[in-house]
Amino acid sequence: MKMIFAFLFVLILLTSIFLFTLPNMNMEKTQIKRNNKTILKGVEVAKNPLDLTKGLMFREKTDGMLLVFPTEGKHGIWMLFMKIPLDLVFIDKNNKIVDIIKNVQPMSLNLSTWKTYYPKENAKYCLEVNPGTELKIGDVLEF
Numbered sequence: 001m002k003m004i005f006a007f008l009f010v011l012i013l014l015t016s017i018f019l020f021t022l023p024n025m026n027m028e029k030t031q032i033k034r035n036n037k038t039i040l041k042g043v044e045v046a047k048n049p050l051d052l053t054k055g056l057m058f059r060e061k062t063d064g065m066l067l068v069f070p071t072e073g074k075h076g077i078w079m080l081f082m083k084i085p086l087d088l089v090f091i092d093k094n095n096k097i098v099d100i101i102k103n104v105q106p107m108s109l110n111l112s113t114w115k116t117y118y119p120k121e122n123a124k125y126c127l128e129v130n131p132g133t134e135l136k137i138g139d140v141l142e143f
Helices: 002-021 049-054
Strands: 029-034 037-046 065-073 086-091 097-104 123-129
Touching (some): 037 049
Parallel strands (some): 037 065
Antiparallel strands (some): 065 123, 086 123
16 A cells, blocks of 8 residues: 555645646746836746646746636745746736836745745736836736
8 A cells, every 4th residue: 555655645746746846838928018118028927727827936037927826816926946046027807006016036955045025915916027027006907
């Protein structure tokens, strides 16, 4: 019986690793606009549970990712298996920026980097972008 449980555990572990390391294929892409001006192009859109959990894990670079949560709330973002720092831009259901957490570093062996980042206000979306965004709290975006 122990052999069966051990086999199932290893099978589930390997399947999980395989799914999380696969590239995000055929993801919808969008552009982000502010004041009718395009500010970001080629932003991937994550809507399903696997893509929301995976986010930008294992990526060396990004044009950005828009996480679309099923409901508005204080959704947490973590930096597990990230290779690049990010600015986290939290956006409410009316597309207004309600919080920005700048230059969030990937998790490392330093336990101080093992954090989950939450917005100060409820958000329906999180825009993950390269550090240095010029967006501000209160900006209204189109996507």
